[in-house]
Amino acid sequence: MTKHLPLIALTTVMLAACGGSDKNTSDKAGQAGNQNVLRIYNWSEYVDPETVADFEKKNGIKVTYDVYDSDETLESKVLTGKSGYDIVGPSNTFVGRQIKAGAYQKIDKSLIPNYKNLNPELMKLMEGVDPSHEYAVPFYWGTNTFAINTERVKKALGTDKLPDNQWDLVFNPEYTSKLK
Template sequence: MYENNETLEAKMLTGKSGYDLVVPGIAFLPRQIEAGAYQKVNKDLIPNYKNIDPELLKMLEAADPGNQYAVPYFSGVNTVAITAKGKELLGGKLPENGWDLLFKPEYTRKLKSCGIALWDTPSEMFPIC
């Protein structure tokens, strides 16, 4: 098990990860491929490979030219969530732009008593900024 992409990369690049299967973030994949951390995927062993959305494969091509080493596992987005207590602290009114909850002091001041939690992984947080 690994906590984040940074930890996974450190293990993969030392060549002693002990993993049979990993799910790295797309930003980390090119370096790991270049370092020889992965073997090529045998697509014949994945009967439903033909059903993968071509747009996902196209996006993956930027990190894995020819889609040789990686298979899309999932695609997602970063989201912002707020508890009922947090909404109450804001007087029941949420900003039109949800990211304002993190980046505008008028919201963070009101929410600090119940806490604001973020992932402890730079590769997920810096793109948000």
């Protein structure tokens, strides 16, 4: 989990409100009675629940934070047209077709003061799915994790020591041929 990542950053750098172009529905989605509510749908275990609680306390905003386990699950909700979420966090591989299907509203960049500080290389990569940078903003990027069963790998390699660069286990044929 990303415990120390401020939720305010999450609320300003993911996708704009979901639900197509019906602005009245979107405006109502952010209100529950007189209390402000922010509805987020994101990958499971990306934001620590304590971060959400801290954000609520600091900003006086109630957060409904729902999680999903696959892009297909998210897509089935956002393509219905009225998901009720203000912010969602899809993968780059799915967001392009969701944008084309009209699942998202345009981002009001004036509400994101640090938008100008986004990594230009990541923004260029986003052009493949959002050419005009109107709907999506990169938030997470890169490899999450990979694990090595060191005992089994050492046994397969016939050694007591792993290579200094453990990525060699994935990319160096000297090791990969023994690990097949």
